[in-house]
Amino acid sequence: MKRSDRLIGLTNYFINHPRERINLSSITKKYEASKSSISEDLDILNNMFIYEGIGTLKRTPGAHGGTAYIPFFDKGQSRKCISNLCEKLEDPERILPGGYLYMSDLLGDPKIMNEVGKAFATAFANKKIDAVVTVETKGIPIAYALANFLNVPVVIIRRNLKVTEGSSVSINYVSGQSQRIQTMVLPKRNLQPGLNVCIVDDFMKAGGTITGMMNLLEEFDAKVVAIGVLAESIAEGHERVINDYMSLIQLKNVNEKAKKIEVYLGSYFH
Amino acid sequence: MKRSDRLIGLTNYFINHPRERINLSSITKKYEASKSSISEDLDILNNMFIYEGIGTLKRTPGAHGGTAYIPFFDKGQSRKCISNLCEKLEDPERILPGGYLYMSDLLGDPKIMNEVGKAFATAFANKKIDAVVTVETKGIPIAYALANFLNVPVVIIRRNLKVTEGSSVSINYVSGQSQRIQTMVLPKRNLQPGLNVCIVDDFMKAGGTITGMMNLLEEFDAKVVAIGVLAESIAEGHERVINDYMSLIQLKNVNEKAKKIEVYLGSYFH
Numbered sequence: 177m178k179r180s181d182r183l184i185g186l187t188n189y190f191i192n193h194p195r196e197r198i199n200l201s202s203i204t205k206k207y208e209a210s211k212s213s214i215s216e217d218l219d220i221l222n223n224m225f226i227y228e229g230i231g232t233l234k235r236t237p238g239a240h241g242g243t244a245y246i247p248f249f250d251k252g253q254s255r256k257c258i259s260n261l262c263e264k265l266e267d268p269e270r271i272l273p274g275g276y277l278y279m280s281d282l283l284g285d286p287k288i289m290n291e292v293g294k295a296f297a298t299a300f301a302n303k304k305i306d307a308v309v310t311v312e313t314k315g316i317p318i319a320y321a322l323a324n325f326l327n328v329p330v331v332i333i334r335r336n337l338k339v340t341e342g343s344s345v346s347i348n349y350v351s352g353q354s355q356r357i358q359t360m361v362l363p364k365r366n367l368q369p370g371l372n373v374c375i376v377d378d379f380m381k382a383g384g385t386i387t388g389m390m391n392l393l394e395e396f397d398a399k400v401v402a403i404g405v406l407a408e409s410i411a412e413g414h415e416r417v418i419n420d421y422m423s424l425i426q427l428k429n430v431n432e433k434a435k436k437i438e439v440y441l442g443s444y445f446h
Numbered sequence: 447m448k449r450s451d452r453l454i455g456l457t458n459y460f461i462n463h464p465r466e467r468i469n470l471s472s473i474t475k476k477y478e479a480s481k482s483s484i485s486e487d488l489d490i491l492n493n494m495f496i497y498e499g500i501g502t503l504k505r506t507p508g509a510h511g512g513t514a515y516i517p518f519f520d521k522g523q524s525r526k527c528i529s530n531l532c533e534k535l536e537d538p539e540r541i542l543p544g545g546y547l548y549m550s551d552l553l554g555d556p557k558i559m560n561e562v563g564k565a566f567a568t569a570f571a572n573k574k575i576d577a578v579v580t581v582e583t584k585g586i587p588i589a590y591a592l593a594n595f596l597n598v599p600v601v602i603i604r605r606n607l608k609v610t611e612g613s614s615v616s617i618n619y620v621s622g623q624s625q626r627i628q629t630m631v632l633p634k635r636n637l638q639p640g641l642n643v644c645i646v647d648d649f650m651k652a653g654g655t656i657t658g659m660m661n662l663l664e665e666f667d668a669k670v671v672a673i674g675v676l677a678e679s680i681a682e683g684h685e686r687v688i689n690d691y692m693s694l695i696q697l698k699n700v701n702e703k704a705k706k707i708e709v710y711l712g713s714y715f716h
Contacts, residue, residue, distance in 0.1 A: 187457035286594040
Protein backbone atom coordinates (compact mmCIF):
# COMPACT_ATOMS: atom_id res chain seq x y z
CA MET A 177 0.00 0.00 0.00
CA LYS A 178 1.18 3.49 -0.81
CA ARG A 179 2.07 6.00 1.88
CA SER A 180 -0.77 8.29 0.73
CA ASP A 181 -3.31 5.51 1.32
CA ARG A 182 -1.81 4.58 4.68
CA LEU A 183 -1.99 8.19 5.86
CA ILE A 184 -5.71 8.34 5.05
CA GLY A 185 -6.36 5.05 6.86
CA LEU A 186 -4.28 6.08 9.88
CA THR A 187 -5.90 9.53 10.10
CA ASN A 188 -9.32 7.88 10.11
CA TYR A 189 -8.16 5.42 12.77
CA PHE A 190 -6.67 8.00 15.13
CA ILE A 191 -9.54 10.52 14.79
CA ASN A 192 -11.98 7.74 15.68
CA HIS A 193 -9.91 6.33 18.55
CA PRO A 194 -8.80 9.28 20.69
CA ARG A 195 -6.54 8.46 23.66
CA GLU A 196 -6.39 4.79 22.68
CA ARG A 197 -2.89 3.39 22.44
CA ILE A 198 -2.10 1.23 19.42
CA ASN A 199 1.23 -0.55 19.11
CA LEU A 200 3.48 -0.24 16.12
CA SER A 201 3.27 -3.89 15.15
CA SER A 202 -0.55 -3.77 14.84
CA ILE A 203 -0.15 -0.94 12.34
CA THR A 204 2.67 -2.58 10.37
CA LYS A 205 0.58 -5.75 10.19
CA LYS A 206 -2.58 -4.00 9.03
CA TYR A 207 -0.85 -1.97 6.30
CA GLU A 208 1.89 -4.50 5.47
CA ALA A 209 4.59 -1.89 5.84
CA SER A 210 7.97 -1.78 7.60
CA LYS A 211 8.37 -0.29 11.06
CA SER A 212 10.53 2.49 9.66
CA SER A 213 7.89 3.42 7.06
CA ILE A 214 5.13 3.53 9.68
CA SER A 215 7.36 5.49 12.00
CA GLU A 216 7.83 8.11 9.27
CA ASP A 217 4.04 8.09 8.69
CA LEU A 218 3.49 8.86 12.36
CA ASP A 219 5.87 11.82 12.16
CA ILE A 220 4.00 13.20 9.15
CA LEU A 221 0.64 12.67 10.92
CA ASN A 222 1.83 14.32 14.12
CA ASN A 223 3.08 17.41 12.28
CA MET A 224 -0.12 17.74 10.29
CA PHE A 225 -2.34 17.20 13.36
CA ILE A 226 -0.48 20.06 15.05
CA TYR A 227 -0.79 22.22 11.91
CA GLU A 228 -4.55 21.59 11.75
CA GLY A 229 -4.92 22.38 15.45
CA ILE A 230 -6.51 19.05 16.41
CA GLY A 231 -3.92 17.59 18.79
CA THR A 232 -0.83 15.41 18.74
CA LEU A 233 0.27 11.81 18.49
CA LYS A 234 1.85 10.70 21.74
CA ARG A 235 4.38 7.93 21.27
CA THR A 236 5.43 5.74 24.18
CA PRO A 237 8.56 3.63 23.67
CA GLY A 238 9.12 0.10 24.90
CA ALA A 239 7.53 -3.33 24.60
CA HIS A 240 4.19 -2.10 25.93
CA GLY A 241 4.51 1.21 24.13
CA GLY A 242 2.54 2.53 21.24
CA THR A 243 0.95 5.60 19.77
CA ALA A 244 -2.17 7.45 20.93
CA TYR A 245 -3.93 10.46 19.46
CA ILE A 246 -4.36 13.12 22.15
CA PRO A 247 -7.05 15.61 21.07
CA PHE A 248 -6.17 19.21 21.87
CA PHE A 249 -8.00 21.76 19.83
CA ASP A 250 -6.99 25.22 18.68
CA LYS A 251 -8.55 27.80 21.00
CA GLY A 252 -9.02 30.27 18.14
CA GLN A 253 -11.29 27.85 16.31
CA SER A 254 -13.25 27.21 19.51
CA ARG A 255 -13.60 30.93 20.13
CA LYS A 256 -14.98 31.41 16.61
CA CYS A 257 -17.54 28.65 17.02
CA ILE A 258 -18.65 29.62 20.52
CA SER A 259 -18.86 33.30 19.47
CA ASN A 260 -21.29 32.19 16.78
CA LEU A 261 -23.29 30.41 19.45
CA CYS A 262 -23.28 33.57 21.60
CA GLU A 263 -24.76 35.56 18.73
CA LYS A 264 -27.56 33.04 18.33
CA LEU A 265 -28.28 33.15 22.07
CA GLU A 266 -28.65 36.94 22.01
CA ASP A 267 -32.04 36.57 20.31
CA PRO A 268 -34.55 37.92 22.89
CA GLU A 269 -37.10 35.35 21.67
CA ARG A 270 -35.01 32.79 23.54
CA ILE A 271 -35.75 34.21 26.99
CA LEU A 272 -37.92 31.81 28.97
CA PRO A 273 -39.84 32.40 32.21
CA GLY A 274 -37.56 32.23 35.25
CA GLY A 275 -34.57 33.72 33.48
CA TYR A 276 -33.83 30.54 31.55
CA LEU A 277 -32.91 30.48 27.91
CA TYR A 278 -34.27 28.37 25.07
CA MET A 279 -31.30 26.33 23.87
CA SER A 280 -32.90 23.01 22.79
CA ASP A 281 -32.29 23.70 19.09
CA LEU A 282 -28.59 24.33 19.69
CA LEU A 283 -28.24 21.37 22.08
CA GLY A 284 -29.92 19.25 19.40
CA ASP A 285 -27.24 20.05 16.81
CA PRO A 286 -24.56 17.31 16.90
CA LYS A 287 -22.01 19.62 15.23
CA ILE A 288 -22.39 22.26 17.95
CA MET A 289 -22.17 19.55 20.61
CA ASN A 290 -18.92 18.32 19.06
CA GLU A 291 -17.47 21.82 19.23
CA VAL A 292 -18.51 22.09 22.88
CA GLY A 293 -16.91 18.70 23.55
CA LYS A 294 -13.70 19.84 21.84
CA ALA A 295 -13.47 22.95 24.01
CA PHE A 296 -13.94 21.02 27.26
CA ALA A 297 -11.61 18.22 26.12
CA THR A 298 -8.92 20.86 25.58
CA ALA A 299 -9.64 22.69 28.82
CA PHE A 300 -9.40 19.44 30.79
CA ALA A 301 -6.71 17.75 28.67
CA ASN A 302 -4.20 17.58 31.50
CA LYS A 303 -6.59 16.29 34.18
CA LYS A 304 -6.83 12.61 34.97
CA ILE A 305 -10.51 11.87 34.32
CA ASP A 306 -12.06 8.38 34.60
CA ALA A 307 -15.68 9.25 33.78
CA VAL A 308 -17.90 12.16 32.73
CA VAL A 309 -20.99 12.64 34.90
CA THR A 310 -24.13 14.64 34.12
CA VAL A 311 -27.75 14.73 35.23
CA GLU A 312 -30.53 14.12 32.74
CA THR A 313 -31.55 15.54 30.29
CA LYS A 314 -29.95 18.47 28.50
CA GLY A 315 -26.39 17.91 29.65
CA ILE A 316 -26.29 14.42 28.11
CA PRO A 317 -25.10 15.33 24.58
CA ILE A 318 -22.36 17.53 26.08
CA ALA A 319 -21.25 14.64 28.29
CA TYR A 320 -21.00 12.22 25.34
CA ALA A 321 -19.19 14.73 23.13
CA LEU A 322 -16.58 15.28 25.85
CA ALA A 323 -16.34 11.61 26.89
CA ASN A 324 -15.72 10.67 23.28
CA PHE A 325 -12.57 12.82 23.12
CA LEU A 326 -11.41 11.70 26.58
CA ASN A 327 -12.12 8.02 25.81
CA VAL A 328 -13.98 7.50 29.10
CA PRO A 329 -17.56 6.40 29.93
CA VAL A 330 -20.55 8.64 30.64
CA VAL A 331 -22.56 8.25 33.83
CA ILE A 332 -26.05 9.75 33.85
CA ILE A 333 -27.68 10.71 37.13
CA ARG A 334 -31.45 10.25 36.91
CA ARG A 335 -34.19 12.55 38.19
CA ASN A 336 -36.21 9.56 39.27
CA LEU A 337 -35.87 5.84 38.95
CA LYS A 338 -38.39 4.12 36.70
CA VAL A 339 -37.05 0.61 36.47
CA THR A 340 -35.12 -0.80 39.37
CA GLU A 341 -31.47 -1.21 38.51
CA GLY A 342 -30.63 -2.65 41.89
CA SER A 343 -29.66 -0.62 44.95
CA SER A 344 -29.33 3.10 44.35
CA VAL A 345 -28.14 6.18 46.15
CA SER A 346 -30.49 9.14 46.06
CA ILE A 347 -30.27 12.66 47.45
CA ASN A 348 -32.59 15.60 47.74
CA TYR A 349 -31.31 19.04 46.92
CA VAL A 350 -32.60 22.57 46.58
CA SER A 351 -32.64 23.76 43.00
CA GLY A 352 -31.23 27.25 42.52
CA GLN A 353 -33.46 30.25 42.78
CA SER A 354 -36.67 28.27 42.45
CA GLN A 355 -35.96 26.85 45.94
CA ARG A 356 -37.79 23.68 44.99
CA ILE A 357 -36.69 20.39 46.49
CA GLN A 358 -35.64 17.95 43.80
CA THR A 359 -34.26 14.42 43.73
CA MET A 360 -31.27 12.80 42.05
CA VAL A 361 -30.67 9.07 41.86
CA LEU A 362 -27.72 6.97 40.78
CA PRO A 363 -27.80 3.16 40.82
CA LYS A 364 -24.73 1.80 42.60
CA ARG A 365 -23.65 -0.37 39.71
CA ASN A 366 -23.52 2.65 37.38
CA LEU A 367 -20.39 4.14 38.97
CA GLN A 368 -17.60 2.21 40.65
CA PRO A 369 -16.27 3.89 43.80
CA GLY A 370 -13.17 6.07 44.02
CA LEU A 371 -13.03 7.43 40.47
CA ASN A 372 -11.86 10.82 39.24
CA VAL A 373 -14.85 12.40 37.55
CA CYS A 374 -15.69 15.44 35.49
CA ILE A 375 -19.15 17.01 35.88
CA VAL A 376 -20.81 18.73 32.91
CA ASP A 377 -24.16 20.44 32.46
CA ASP A 378 -25.83 22.72 29.94
CA PHE A 379 -26.82 25.58 32.20
CA MET A 380 -25.88 26.93 35.60
CA LYS A 381 -27.53 29.68 37.61
CA ALA A 382 -26.76 29.53 41.33
CA GLY A 383 -25.12 26.12 41.02
CA GLY A 384 -27.63 24.11 43.08
CA THR A 385 -27.85 21.27 40.59
CA ILE A 386 -24.09 20.88 40.38
CA THR A 387 -23.79 21.00 44.17
CA GLY A 388 -26.41 18.26 44.26
CA MET A 389 -24.36 16.17 41.85
CA MET A 390 -21.22 16.73 43.97
CA ASN A 391 -23.05 15.61 47.10
CA LEU A 392 -24.34 12.50 45.37
CA LEU A 393 -20.89 11.73 43.97
CA GLU A 394 -19.40 11.93 47.47
CA GLU A 395 -21.43 8.83 48.29
CA PHE A 396 -19.44 7.06 45.56
CA ASP A 397 -16.11 8.36 46.92
CA ALA A 398 -15.68 10.08 43.59
CA LYS A 399 -13.24 12.95 43.27
CA VAL A 400 -14.61 15.80 41.17
CA VAL A 401 -11.54 17.00 39.25
CA ALA A 402 -13.27 19.25 36.71
CA ILE A 403 -16.62 20.98 36.20
CA GLY A 404 -17.78 22.33 32.86
CA VAL A 405 -20.99 24.20 32.02
CA LEU A 406 -21.95 25.33 28.56
CA ALA A 407 -23.72 28.50 29.73
CA GLU A 408 -23.74 30.21 33.11
CA SER A 409 -26.14 32.96 34.02
CA ILE A 410 -24.54 35.67 36.11
CA ALA A 411 -26.93 37.81 38.13
CA GLU A 412 -25.70 40.61 40.33
CA GLY A 413 -26.17 40.05 44.04
CA HIS A 414 -26.41 36.29 43.61
CA GLU A 415 -23.56 34.26 44.96
CA ARG A 416 -22.34 31.06 43.40
CA VAL A 417 -22.37 28.02 45.64
CA ILE A 418 -19.52 26.55 43.62
CA ASN A 419 -16.43 28.34 42.37
CA ASP A 420 -14.04 26.08 40.55
CA TYR A 421 -15.69 25.49 37.18
CA MET A 422 -15.25 26.30 33.51
CA SER A 423 -17.92 27.95 31.36
CA LEU A 424 -17.96 28.51 27.61
CA ILE A 425 -20.71 31.14 27.61
CA GLN A 426 -21.76 33.76 30.15
CA LEU A 427 -25.22 35.32 30.25
CA LYS A 428 -25.60 38.62 32.05
CA ASN A 429 -28.58 40.77 32.96
CA VAL A 430 -31.22 38.43 31.62
CA ASN A 431 -34.31 40.64 31.73
CA GLU A 432 -37.56 38.80 31.10
CA LYS A 433 -39.75 41.90 31.04
CA ALA A 434 -37.56 44.03 28.82
CA LYS A 435 -36.70 40.95 26.71
CA LYS A 436 -33.02 41.79 26.91
CA ILE A 437 -29.97 39.66 27.44
CA GLU A 438 -26.21 40.07 27.22
CA VAL A 439 -24.14 37.13 26.05
CA TYR A 440 -20.35 36.84 26.42
CA LEU A 441 -17.66 34.23 26.01
CA GLY A 442 -17.22 32.20 29.21
CA SER A 443 -14.32 31.66 31.57
CA TYR A 444 -12.51 29.23 29.24
CA PHE A 445 -11.72 32.14 26.95
CA HIS A 446 -10.67 34.64 29.66
CA MET B 447 1.82 21.79 1.01
CA LYS B 448 2.62 18.21 0.11
CA ARG B 449 -0.06 15.78 -1.06
CA SER B 450 0.56 13.59 2.02
CA ASP B 451 -0.22 16.52 4.31
CA ARG B 452 -3.30 17.52 2.33
CA LEU B 453 -4.67 13.98 2.48
CA ILE B 454 -4.39 13.98 6.28
CA GLY B 455 -6.12 17.37 6.51
CA LEU B 456 -8.86 16.37 4.08
CA THR B 457 -9.49 13.01 5.80
CA ASN B 458 -9.89 14.84 9.11
CA TYR B 459 -12.23 17.36 7.49
CA PHE B 460 -14.49 14.81 5.78
CA ILE B 461 -14.68 12.43 8.78
CA ASN B 462 -15.77 15.36 10.95
CA HIS B 463 -18.26 16.79 8.43
CA PRO B 464 -20.35 13.89 7.17
CA ARG B 465 -22.93 14.70 4.47
CA GLU B 466 -21.75 18.32 4.31
CA ARG B 467 -20.97 19.52 0.81
CA ILE B 468 -17.76 21.52 0.38
CA ASN B 469 -16.91 23.12 -2.98
CA LEU B 470 -13.63 22.55 -4.74
CA SER B 471 -12.51 26.19 -4.57
CA SER B 472 -12.75 26.23 -0.73
CA ILE B 473 -10.38 23.28 -0.65
CA THR B 474 -7.94 24.68 -3.23
CA LYS B 475 -7.88 27.95 -1.27
CA LYS B 476 -7.27 26.30 2.09
CA TYR B 477 -4.44 24.08 0.85
CA GLU B 478 -3.10 26.43 -1.85
CA ALA B 479 -3.22 23.69 -4.46
CA SER B 480 -4.49 23.48 -8.03
CA LYS B 481 -7.93 22.13 -8.87
CA SER B 482 -6.39 19.18 -10.67
CA SER B 483 -4.24 18.26 -7.64
CA ILE B 484 -7.22 18.43 -5.29
CA SER B 485 -9.30 16.44 -7.75
CA GLU B 486 -6.67 13.70 -7.68
CA ASP B 487 -6.63 13.89 -3.86
CA LEU B 488 -10.38 13.31 -3.83
CA ASP B 489 -9.99 10.23 -6.02
CA ILE B 490 -7.35 8.81 -3.67
CA LEU B 491 -9.54 9.59 -0.64
CA ASN B 492 -12.62 8.03 -2.21
CA ASN B 493 -10.79 4.80 -3.03
CA MET B 494 -9.27 4.53 0.43
CA PHE B 495 -12.61 5.32 2.17
CA ILE B 496 -14.16 2.45 0.21
CA TYR B 497 -11.20 0.18 1.05
CA GLU B 498 -11.53 1.00 4.77
CA GLY B 499 -15.29 0.38 4.65
CA ILE B 500 -16.28 3.83 5.94
CA GLY B 501 -18.21 5.24 2.97
CA THR B 502 -17.61 7.27 -0.17
CA LEU B 503 -17.03 10.80 -1.39
CA LYS B 504 -19.97 11.97 -3.46
CA ARG B 505 -19.03 14.60 -6.02
CA THR B 506 -21.65 16.85 -7.55
CA PRO B 507 -20.62 18.78 -10.68
CA GLY B 508 -21.58 22.35 -11.55
CA ALA B 509 -21.31 25.82 -10.06
CA HIS B 510 -23.17 24.81 -6.91
CA GLY B 511 -21.53 21.42 -6.83
CA GLY B 512 -18.99 20.07 -4.42
CA THR B 513 -17.90 17.02 -2.49
CA ALA B 514 -19.57 15.38 0.48
CA TYR B 515 -18.52 12.41 2.57
CA ILE B 516 -21.37 9.88 2.72
CA PRO B 517 -20.81 7.49 5.63
CA PHE B 518 -21.63 3.90 4.82
CA PHE B 519 -20.01 1.33 7.05
CA ASP B 520 -18.90 -2.19 6.34
CA LYS B 521 -21.54 -4.59 7.69
CA GLY B 522 -18.91 -7.18 8.64
CA GLN B 523 -17.28 -4.72 11.04
CA SER B 524 -20.70 -3.83 12.51
CA ARG B 525 -21.52 -7.51 12.92
CA LYS B 526 -18.27 -8.07 14.80
CA CYS B 527 -18.89 -5.17 17.15
CA ILE B 528 -22.56 -5.93 17.80
CA SER B 529 -21.73 -9.64 18.31
CA ASN B 530 -19.34 -8.52 21.05
CA LEU B 531 -22.19 -6.54 22.57
CA CYS B 532 -24.46 -9.60 22.40
CA GLU B 533 -21.92 -11.64 24.34
CA LYS B 534 -21.80 -9.00 27.06
CA LEU B 535 -25.61 -8.92 27.25
CA GLU B 536 -25.78 -12.69 27.78
CA ASP B 537 -24.55 -12.23 31.34
CA PRO B 538 -27.54 -13.33 33.52
CA GLU B 539 -26.56 -10.71 36.11
CA ARG B 540 -27.98 -8.16 33.69
CA ILE B 541 -31.58 -9.41 33.99
CA LEU B 542 -33.73 -6.82 35.75
CA PRO B 543 -37.23 -7.18 37.20
CA GLY B 544 -39.90 -7.01 34.50
CA GLY B 545 -37.79 -8.70 31.86
CA TYR B 546 -35.63 -5.64 31.28
CA LEU B 547 -31.90 -5.79 30.89
CA TYR B 548 -29.18 -3.72 32.55
CA MET B 549 -27.47 -1.89 29.69
CA SER B 550 -26.47 1.46 31.27
CA ASP B 551 -22.77 0.59 31.24
CA LEU B 552 -22.87 -0.20 27.51
CA LEU B 553 -25.03 2.84 26.71
CA GLY B 554 -22.50 4.92 28.66
CA ASP B 555 -19.61 3.88 26.40
CA PRO B 556 -19.18 6.48 23.63
CA LYS B 557 -17.31 3.98 21.45
CA ILE B 558 -20.17 1.48 21.55
CA MET B 559 -22.65 4.28 20.84
CA ASN B 560 -20.59 5.28 17.79
CA GLU B 561 -20.74 1.72 16.48
CA VAL B 562 -24.51 1.65 17.00
CA GLY B 563 -24.78 5.00 15.20
CA LYS B 564 -22.69 3.63 12.31
CA ALA B 565 -24.97 0.60 11.90
CA PHE B 566 -28.15 2.71 11.83
CA ALA B 567 -26.56 5.34 9.57
CA THR B 568 -25.77 2.55 7.10
CA ALA B 569 -29.18 0.89 7.43
CA PHE B 570 -30.94 4.22 6.78
CA ALA B 571 -28.38 5.68 4.33
CA ASN B 572 -30.84 5.85 1.45
CA LYS B 573 -33.75 7.37 3.37
CA LYS B 574 -34.36 11.09 3.36
CA ILE B 575 -34.21 11.97 7.06
CA ASP B 576 -34.52 15.53 8.40
CA ALA B 577 -34.26 14.81 12.13
CA VAL B 578 -33.67 11.98 14.60
CA VAL B 579 -36.27 11.74 17.37
CA THR B 580 -36.02 9.86 20.67
CA VAL B 581 -37.64 9.99 24.10
CA GLU B 582 -35.54 10.65 27.16
CA THR B 583 -33.31 9.17 28.58
CA LYS B 584 -31.48 6.09 27.38
CA GLY B 585 -32.10 6.53 23.66
CA ILE B 586 -30.39 9.93 23.65
CA PRO B 587 -26.78 8.81 23.00
CA ILE B 588 -27.98 6.55 20.17
CA ALA B 589 -29.87 9.47 18.63
CA TYR B 590 -26.81 11.74 18.69
CA ALA B 591 -24.49 9.06 17.34
CA LEU B 592 -26.84 8.51 14.39
CA ALA B 593 -27.65 12.20 13.84
CA ASN B 594 -23.95 12.94 13.70
CA PHE B 595 -23.46 10.63 10.71
CA LEU B 596 -26.67 11.86 9.01
CA ASN B 597 -25.83 15.53 9.67
CA VAL B 598 -29.32 16.28 11.03
CA PRO B 599 -30.57 17.59 14.40
CA VAL B 600 -31.80 15.53 17.36
CA VAL B 601 -35.22 16.16 18.88
CA ILE B 602 -35.79 14.81 22.39
CA ILE B 603 -39.30 14.08 23.58
CA ARG B 604 -39.59 14.71 27.32
CA ARG B 605 -41.35 12.62 29.93
CA ASN B 606 -42.56 15.74 31.67
CA LEU B 607 -41.99 19.43 31.21
CA LYS B 608 -40.08 21.20 33.96
CA VAL B 609 -39.47 24.60 32.49
CA THR B 610 -41.99 26.02 30.10
CA GLU B 611 -40.61 26.24 26.61
CA GLY B 612 -43.79 27.80 25.23
CA SER B 613 -46.76 25.83 23.95
CA SER B 614 -46.31 22.08 23.88
CA VAL B 615 -48.08 19.03 22.58
CA SER B 616 -48.47 16.18 25.04
CA ILE B 617 -50.00 12.72 24.79
CA ASN B 618 -50.76 9.91 27.15
CA TYR B 619 -49.95 6.39 26.14
CA VAL B 620 -49.96 2.92 27.61
CA SER B 621 -46.50 1.56 28.19
CA GLY B 622 -46.02 -2.01 26.98
CA GLN B 623 -46.68 -4.91 29.27
CA SER B 624 -46.73 -2.81 32.43
CA GLN B 625 -49.99 -1.25 31.18
CA ARG B 626 -49.15 1.96 32.99
CA ILE B 627 -50.31 5.26 31.58
CA GLN B 628 -47.40 7.53 30.82
CA THR B 629 -46.95 10.99 29.32
CA MET B 630 -44.79 12.39 26.54
CA VAL B 631 -44.33 16.07 25.82
CA LEU B 632 -42.74 17.98 22.96
CA PRO B 633 -42.61 21.79 22.85
CA LYS B 634 -43.88 23.07 19.51
CA ARG B 635 -40.76 25.08 18.74
CA ASN B 636 -38.59 21.94 19.08
CA LEU B 637 -39.80 20.37 15.82
CA GLN B 638 -41.00 22.21 12.76
CA PRO B 639 -44.01 20.62 11.07
CA GLY B 640 -43.89 18.29 8.08
CA LEU B 641 -40.42 16.79 8.49
CA ASN B 642 -39.20 13.29 7.66
CA VAL B 643 -38.04 11.79 10.91
CA CYS B 644 -36.26 8.70 12.17
CA ILE B 645 -37.20 7.33 15.61
CA VAL B 646 -34.58 5.57 17.74
CA ASP B 647 -34.68 4.00 21.18
CA ASP B 648 -32.53 1.72 23.29
CA PHE B 649 -35.05 -1.01 24.06
CA MET B 650 -38.36 -2.25 22.72
CA LYS B 651 -40.71 -4.82 24.16
CA ALA B 652 -44.27 -4.56 22.86
CA GLY B 653 -43.58 -1.25 21.15
CA GLY B 654 -45.86 0.95 23.26
CA THR B 655 -43.30 3.71 23.73
CA ILE B 656 -42.53 3.90 20.02
CA THR B 657 -46.26 3.92 19.18
CA GLY B 658 -46.58 6.80 21.65
CA MET B 659 -43.80 8.67 19.86
CA MET B 660 -45.48 8.05 16.50
CA ASN B 661 -48.79 9.40 17.80
CA LEU B 662 -47.11 12.49 19.20
CA LEU B 663 -45.20 13.04 15.95
CA GLU B 664 -48.46 12.91 13.99
CA GLU B 665 -49.39 16.14 15.76
CA PHE B 666 -46.34 17.70 14.09
CA ASP B 667 -47.28 16.30 10.67
CA ALA B 668 -44.00 14.41 10.78
CA LYS B 669 -43.50 11.41 8.54
CA VAL B 670 -41.75 8.54 10.30
CA VAL B 671 -39.49 7.11 7.59
CA ALA B 672 -37.32 4.85 9.77
CA ILE B 673 -37.36 3.25 13.22
CA GLY B 674 -34.29 1.80 14.90
CA VAL B 675 -34.00 0.08 18.27
CA LEU B 676 -30.76 -1.14 19.76
CA ALA B 677 -32.33 -4.17 21.48
CA GLU B 678 -35.75 -5.74 21.08
CA SER B 679 -37.12 -8.32 23.45
CA ILE B 680 -39.10 -11.02 21.70
CA ALA B 681 -41.54 -12.95 23.86
CA GLU B 682 -43.68 -15.74 22.46
CA GLY B 683 -47.37 -14.99 22.36
CA HIS B 684 -46.81 -11.24 22.49
CA GLU B 685 -47.66 -9.31 19.41
CA ARG B 686 -45.77 -6.24 18.28
CA VAL B 687 -47.86 -3.09 17.86
CA ILE B 688 -45.38 -1.86 15.28
CA ASN B 689 -43.81 -3.83 12.46
CA ASP B 690 -41.57 -1.78 10.26
CA TYR B 691 -38.43 -1.25 12.35
CA MET B 692 -34.78 -2.23 12.47
CA SER B 693 -33.11 -3.84 15.48
CA LEU B 694 -29.43 -4.54 16.08
CA ILE B 695 -29.94 -7.04 18.90
CA GLN B 696 -32.73 -9.51 19.71
CA LEU B 697 -33.38 -10.88 23.17
CA LYS B 698 -35.36 -14.09 23.43
CA ASN B 699 -36.80 -16.05 26.32
CA VAL B 700 -35.73 -13.65 29.03
CA ASN B 701 -36.38 -15.70 32.15
CA GLU B 702 -36.12 -13.75 35.38
CA LYS B 703 -36.52 -16.71 37.68
CA ALA B 704 -34.12 -19.05 35.90
CA LYS B 705 -31.78 -16.10 35.23
CA LYS B 706 -31.50 -17.13 31.61
CA ILE B 707 -31.49 -15.12 28.44
CA GLU B 708 -30.77 -15.72 24.77
CA VAL B 709 -29.17 -12.93 22.77
CA TYR B 710 -29.00 -12.82 18.96
CA LEU B 711 -28.10 -10.36 16.25
CA GLY B 712 -31.08 -8.21 15.26
CA SER B 713 -33.00 -7.72 12.03
CA TYR B 714 -30.30 -5.47 10.48
CA PHE B 715 -28.09 -8.52 10.14
CA HIS B 716 -30.74 -10.93 8.84
